[in-house]
Amino acid sequence: MLNVGQLKSEWFGNVRGDLLAGLVVALALIPEAIAFSIIAGLDPKIGLYASFCIAVVTAFAGGRPGMISAATGAMALLMVTLVRDHGLQYLLVATLLTGVLQIIAGFLKLGALMRFVSKSVVLGFVNALAILIFMAQLPELQNVGWETYAMTAAGLGIIYLFPFVNKIIPSPLVCIIGLTAVSMIWGLDVRKVGDMGELPATLPFFLWPEVPWNLETLAIVFPYAAGLTVVGLLESLMTATIVDDLTDTPSDKNRECKGQGLGNIAAGLMGGMAGCAMIGQSVINVKSGGRGRLSTFFAGVMMLAMVVFLKDWVSQIPMPALVAVMIMVSIGTFSWDFLKDLKKSPLSSSCVTIATVIVVVFTHNLAYGVLVGVLLSGVFFANKVSRLFSVSSQLDESGQSRAYTVRGQVFFASAEKFTAYFDFKEAIDKVSIDVTNSHFWDITAVGALDKIVIKFRREGTDVEIIGMNEASRTLVDQFGVHDKPDAELVNGH
Amino acid sequence: MKSEKQVFACLDGSSATYDVCDWAIWSAKQLNCDITLLHVLEKKGHDAGKDLSGQIGIGSREQLMEELVALDEKRGKLAMEQGKIILAEAKSYIEKKSAAQITTKLRHGTLVETLSDLKSDIQLVVIGHMGVEHQGGQGIIGSQVESVIRTLDRPIAVTRPPFAVPDQVMIAFDGSQTSYRALDLVLRTELLKGRSCHLVMVGDKTDDLEAAKTKLENAGHKTIASHREGDVETELWKYVDEHNIGLLVMGAYGHSRIRQFFVGSNTTKMLHHAKIPLVLLR
Numbered sequence: 001m002l003n004v005g006q007l008k009s010e011w012f013g014n015v016r017g018d019l020l021a022g023l024v025v026a027l028a029l030i031p032e033a034i035a036f037s038i039i040a041g042l043d044p045k046i047g048l049y050a051s052f053c054i055a056v057v058t059a060f061a062g063g064r065p066g067m068i069s070a071a072t073g074a075m076a077l078l079m080v081t082l083v084r085d086h087g088l089q090y091l092l093v094a095t096l097l098t099g100v101l102q103i104i105a106g107f108l109k110l111g112a113l114m115r116f117v118s119k120s121v122v123l124g125f126v127n128a129l130a131i132l133i134f135m136a137q138l139p140e141l142q143n144v145g146w147e148t149y150a151m152t153a154a155g156l157g158i159i160y161l162f163p164f165v166n167k168i169i170p171s172p173l174v175c176i177i178g179l180t181a182v183s184m185i186w187g188l189d190v191r192k193v194g195d196m197g198e199l200p201a202t203l204p205f206f207l208w209p210e211v212p213w214n215l216e217t218l219a220i221v222f223p224y225a226a227g228l229t230v231v232g233l234l235e236s237l238m239t240a241t242i243v244d245d246l247t248d249t250p251s252d253k254n255r256e257c258k259g260q261g262l263g264n265i266a267a268g269l270m271g272g273m274a275g276c277a278m279i280g281q282s283v284i285n286v287k288s289g290g291r292g293r294l295s296t297f298f299a300g301v302m303m304l305a306m307v308v309f310l311k312d313w314v315s316q317i318p319m320p321a322l323v324a325v326m327i328m329v330s331i332g333t334f335s336w337d338f339l340k341d342l343k344k345s346p347l348s349s350s351c352v353t354i355a356t357v358i359v360v361v362f363t364h365n366l367a368y369g370v371l372v373g374v375l376l377s378g379v380f381f382a383n384k385v386s387r388l389f390s391v392s393s394q395l396d397e398s399g400q401s402r403a404y405t406v407r408g409q410v411f412f413a414s415a416e417k418f419t420a421y422f423d424f425k426e427a428i429d430k431v432s433i434d435v436t437n438s439h440f441w442d443i444t445a446v447g448a449l450d451k452i453v454i455k456f457r458r459e460g461t462d463v464e465i466i467g468m469n470e471a472s473r474t475l476v477d478q479f480g481v482h483d484k485p486d487a488e489l490v491n492g493h
Numbered sequence: 494m495k496s497e498k499q500v501f502a503c504l505d506g507s508s509a510t511y512d513v514c515d516w517a518i519w520s521a522k523q524l525n526c527d528i529t530l531l532h533v534l535e536k537k538g539h540d541a542g543k544d545l546s547g548q549i550g551i552g553s554r555e556q557l558m559e560e561l562v563a564l565d566e567k568r569g570k571l572a573m574e575q576g577k578i579i580l581a582e583a584k585s586y587i588e589k590k591s592a593a594q595i596t597t598k599l600r601h602g603t604l605v606e607t608l609s610d611l612k613s614d615i616q617l618v619v620i621g622h623m624g625v626e627h628q629g630g631q632g633i634i635g636s637q638v639e640s641v642i643r644t645l646d647r648p649i650a651v652t653r654p655p656f657a658v659p660d661q662v663m664i665a666f667d668g669s670q671t672s673y674r675a676l677d678l679v680l681r682t683e684l685l686k687g688r689s690c691h692l693v694m695v696g697d698k699t700d701d702l703e704a705a706k707t708k709l710e711n712a713g714h715k716t717i718a719s720h721r722e723g724d725v726e727t728e729l730w731k732y733v734d735e736h737n738i739g740l741l742v743m744g745a746y747g748h749s750r751i752r753q754f755f756v757g758s759n760t761t762k763m764l765h766h767a768k769i770p771l772v773l774l775r
Binding site: 020024025159162166169172173245248283284286287331333335337 | 544548549550552554561
């Protein structure tokens with residue numbers, strides 16, 4: 001329900017805080033947008049346009065006020081091969097398609113699927129992302145002179161030490177301005193942003209991608225768009241949850257999916273790359289006092305304004321300054337608590353996280369990592385639940401009848417153990433199996449019960465099943481054999 | 494037999510608190526039910542961040558979380574203390590005047606949200622015409638009140654200080670389907686028993702007015718029917734002044750003129766103009 005009061009408070013509930021935080025974020029967005037364009041093999045202007053479009057559109061259409069979305073490293077890494085093999089125009093089509101798929105996901109309420117992504121997988125995602133951002137900086141540090149190393153180190157020093165002196169001026173900004181000044185004054189031999197490609201000279205304008213609109217194009221871009229959709233939504237929804245937790249306010253996850261989709265469509269039409277929510281930037285926003293939609297909007301607008309008007313200066317920024325900022329982002333994104341808690345947390349959870357990280361680092365695709373993480377969590381969970389299961393038995397006084405009592409969950413992972421509990425070698429007249437306190441979940445479980453009943457019958461033992469609860473009964477009714485005439489046939493052999 | 498549903502008095506510690514309490518006492522007696530005192534702790538206000546360093550380092554997220562939680566905790570505890578005091582004071586005030594059972598409820602969330610959650614327990618919501626935030630600002634109806642009226646489908650009494658037992662009750666009537674339904678609601682509620690009902694119609698006179706009057710009389714209400722010409726709003730308020738009306742009764746159903754008059758786009762304006770309490774039946 002659209003409510004005027006709510007709208008007002010989401011936009012103007014915190015004007016001063018939002019504007020200040022938006023400015024801080026805008027400053028932090030510039031180096032990131034440039035760096036991520038470079039990762040994707042694009043001109044810096046592509047990432048800057050994308051960041052502007054996505055930030056402004058999600059400010060209106062997103063479901064999580066105060067969250068910052070723009071061009072991101074996670075997305076940039078996915079498009080490297082597309083850009084290299086097919087060029088920018090195909091990337092724009094992939095970006096548009098990503099937007100459409102994300103909107104569809106929003107309407108299908110696929111945000112709810114996030115509940116299958118466990119905390120361990122989220123940790124893996126975040127840490128893998130941090131590692132990827134860090135690794136993406138390494139090429140800038142290879143085959144370069146000592147000046148680059150010295151400047152990167154100095155940049156990191158400024159970023160982390162300056163806040164002890166002053167908390168009002170963003171330290172990454174001080175780092176960038178300081179290093180730019182130093183490199184210009186002494187004319188140091190380092191690469192500059194201007195060397196990396198074109199910077200935006202104007203505001204973005206409408207641009208219809210120049211590609212043949214046919215199935216061949218679709219076949220090229222679809223796999224990329226699918227990956228971008230998944231990674232974009234995952235990171236956005238994870239970030240939304242982080243912002244929810246930080247601010248103790250709810251968000252509309254399905255609206256966020258649609259908002260991300262609209263943002264990407266806008267980016268695709270304005271000559272920008274696909275993007276999503278940014279964990280680091282959103283944390284910076286909240287930390288700087290940003291809470292409302294205004295902060296996201298202002299960040300996007302200010303970022304582009306600064307770049308367009310200060311283009312000549314921006315092109316002079318030395319790459320080591322960007323590298324320092326990006327190393328800060330990767331350090332800030334990494335969840336160090338994971339390492340701290342490694343000893344305390346259950347082995348299976350740590351395995352999931354580490355597997356997610358390893359898969360991502362090797363494939364450079366966060367979607368694969370999350371897929372492996374989710375599957376692994378499922379397997380570990382099934383394994384754990386399969387232990388919630390026991391069978392006990394008692395022979396009655398006459399020695400001719402045995403009562404088995406089954407407790408717990410019987411399903412594919414525990415069916416074998418379930419069967420193994422029964423003693424078919426024992427020659428007795430009657431066996432009763434009490435399943436009142438158990439649950440038969442799937443056809444494997446039902447099949448196992450069938451097998452047991454039939455096996456007993458073939459030994460000449462009567463079998464009685466007690467207390468099949470309703471849910472189990474439907475399953476048995478649908479798939480079971482032992483209570484149907486066919487079972488008698490088998491018995492008759 | 495006492496009704497299981499309750500009169501919900503919404504308190505926010507504004508100057509209208511005692512007025513709302515008195516109203517709750519009276520309506521609980523009329524409806525023969527108990528009283529729940531409700532105070533909702535809304536989360537509001539953000540502290541602008543002090544750290545504009547734009548820097549994130551090791552454990553920044555966790556540290557920020559700690560800081561924000563600590564801040565909210567302090568604020569939350571204070572608000573809760575204050576809420577408890579408001580409720581305790583109102584409870585002791587009502588206990589002196591009424592035999593009804595009193596429950597106090599302190600909840601987090603928004604007022605609208607809380608009332609919708611507790612909907613099934615609500616017989617009548619009593620709410621002051623403006624909240625603590627609007628104190629001093631004359632003639633503004635609380636935005637809270639407005640959204641409660643718009644969203645909650647339970648009877649609502651909007652009070653105006655000072656409290657007086659409403660003996661003369663006005664029912665605006667326009668002969669439409671919906672105003673008949675509103676009339677049915679009047680017949681069904683116990684709230685108005687023993688009051689004199691003024692059935693007022695503005696505009697073209699029809700036989701409906703007499704029919705409605707008979708209906709009310711048959712139900713045992715002392716009824717005065719009256720017909721006026723002119724602008725609906727002005728005439729209704731004029732009647733209120735002339736006959737010392739203490740309560741305005743509305744049925745909020747559909748989209749009749751009268752409903753629009755109150756619950757439509759004119760809500761704010763209307764409640765703003767009202768100098769007397771009003772009850773919206775549903």
